Amino acid sequence: MDERTRRSLVVRDGMHSAELEGGRVTDAYRRDAQDYIDGLIDEDGLIHRTRVRYGLETA
Template sequence: MHSQERRSTWVAQANHSLYLEGLLTSKEYDGDANSYVVGKISADQLVEKTRARFGLI
């Protein structure tokens, strides 16, 4: 499995976990997650962007 496929799987699993908890992702997060999947940003950057969006820095 290639890196992009792995990242896509990880994002899908995280989204599914949120869904099972009754939560949905935002359009902003979806855009950031897609940037992660295609390799434009790192996992650390995805977490940083998500935390910043909610004032958790």
């Protein structure tokens, strides 16, 4: 399995899990997740963008 496929599966599973728990996956997150899948950002970048979006502390 190549890296892009692995990332796509990780994102898909995470979004599915969030939705099963009653969460909503926003369009903004989907765009950031696509950047992650495409290799434009790494996992830390995806987490950072999400935390900034919701005004959470960043490391």
